[in-house]
Amino acid sequence: MAALVKPESNFDPNVNIDISLSPLVNSVKPSKTIAIIDQAAALALAGVPVIRLSTGESDFDTPAVVAEAGINAIREGYTRYTPNAGSTELRKAICHKLKEENGIGYTPDQIVVCNGAKESLVQAVLAVCSPGDEVIIPSPFYVSYPEMARLADATPVILPTQITNNFLLDPKLLESKITERSRLLIVCSPSNPTGSVYPKELLQEIAQTVAKHPRLLVLSDESYEHIIYAPATHTSFASLPGMWDRTLTVNGFSKAFAMTGWRLGYLAGPKHFVTACGKLHSQFTSGASSIAQKAGVSALGLGYAGGKIVSTMVKAFRERRDFLVKSFREINGVKLFEPQGAFYLFVDLSSYYGREAEGYGKIDNSEELCQYILDKAQVALVPGSAFGDDSCIRISYAESLPTLQAAVERIKKVLIHLNTAALV
Numbered sequence: 001m002a003a004l005v006k007p008e009s010n011f012d013p014n015v016n017i018d019i020s021l022s023p024l025v026n027s028v029k030p031s032k033t034i035a036i037i038d039q040a041a042a043l044a045l046a047g048v049p050v051i052r053l054s055t056g057e058s059d060f061d062t063p064a065v066v067a068e069a070g071i072n073a074i075r076e077g078y079t080r081y082t083p084n085a086g087s088t089e090l091r092k093a094i095c096h097k098l099k100e101e102n103g104i105g106y107t108p109d110q111i112v113v114c115n116g117a118k119e120s121l122v123q124a125v126l127a128v129c130s131p132g133d134e135v136i137i138p139s140p141f142y143v144s145y146p147e148m149a150r151l152a153d154a155t156p157v158i159l160p161t162q163i164t165n166n167f168l169l170d171p172k173l174l175e176s177k178i179t180e181r182s183r184l185l186i187v188c189s190p191s192n193p194t195g196s197v198y199p200k201e202l203l204q205e206i207a208q209t210v211a212k213h214p215r216l217l218v219l220s221d222e223s224y225e226h227i228i229y230a231p232a233t234h235t236s237f238a239s240l241p242g243m244w245d246r247t248l249t250v251n252g253f254s255k256a257f258a259m260t261g262w263r264l265g266y267l268a269g270p271k272h273f274v275t276a277c278g279k280l281h282s283q284f285t286s287g288a289s290s291i292a293q294k295a296g297v298s299a300l301g302l303g304y305a306g307g308k309i310v311s312t313m314v315k316a317f318r319e320r321r322d323f324l325v326k327s328f329r330e331i332n333g334v335k336l337f338e339p340q341g342a343f344y345l346f347v348d349l350s351s352y353y354g355r356e357a358e359g360y361g362k363i364d365n366s367e368e369l370c371q372y373i374l375d376k377a378q379v380a381l382v383p384g385s386a387f388g389d390d391s392c393i394r395i396s397y398a399e400s401l402p403t404l405q406a407a408v409e410r411i412k413k414v415l416i417h418l419n420t421a422a423l424v
């Protein structure tokens, strides 16, 4: 339906513009994480000493040798379009990595290099889902999955998991929710926001369920693969018996190699599906940045699982995780599970809901609690509702230990206040 309004410019006040938008856009929700991130950024700009534990990116710099490879690419004039699916050099390096580290064999024509893992994910969803199909998403989920399903005119089917079960999907629940419309199951391990890592045995059980349903494919988001804490280990879904033909594997450079701004990710899978993703990629964006691709080759050359450089970063993440887990376990009314990967702690603070802070009002949900913590403690966290679980909040520990120590002190203070005020 037309929605006629005066044009923004007001050059000609007699002209009306139809500002209606596509139903697809209207079906997509704006990211809830953005609101609090924007607020925190505005406060920081105004000079307020906000501690931002809301973003999903590493505080480390891109390894110097990798950055240097990008700089050299510019110096050497490697600044033109690459093939749509990515340079052969990078795709070969990706195939080598997937074989050596993940035990999955691909040829370069089964890889599409994208502008970040996010683009790979949306290409995969758009390529395989038909209108009315169901996309099965365990919750808590990465914010974009349900919206990607909606963009494909498919229906997100959210399967809740429990903190007491380490936020892992119960294969029986999965089995009970599969219908003839089920097209895609999205598995994210290590998980954003929970830090859960799926053990191999559980993935095998899930694979056995998937195998019973010929229409069902799996989108395996392995973006945090390298940020994992022993004894947890990573298993690629496509490496499980019978799963190679049904799995689209997505990975990227953002998390492991601290390369969020380079915008580089990739998708690997059977040629039939990957070619379809490549077709979409060619019409949406075409080949990823040539400079980033050179840096990507260098990153994959750092050694097995990113070598010493990546393991040093992971060691730091682990220390921070240990600190946060210990600190939050000491706070009254907090439920948590120790994350095994990624750099987030997803804590249940729902025991604070229904309580009142003096001069502030009642806190009823994760959004209000995050707002309270931002206003009173000047620490930015993300409400669990953004990830489909309102009882929790997400704390990113991609910040230095002293910053995390300061944040914990501040959070503790305002939670205690909320505690005592509740008794009023």
Ligand code: PMP
Pocket (backbone or CB within 6 Å): 056, 115, 116, 117, 118, 119, 142, 188, 191, 192, 221, 223, 252, 253, 254, 255, 260, 263, 264, 265
């Ligand atoms: N998957 C997950 C689970 C993520 O957390 C993110 C980024 N926060 C992405 C994919 C996208 O990463 P990028 O596009 O930067 O590679």
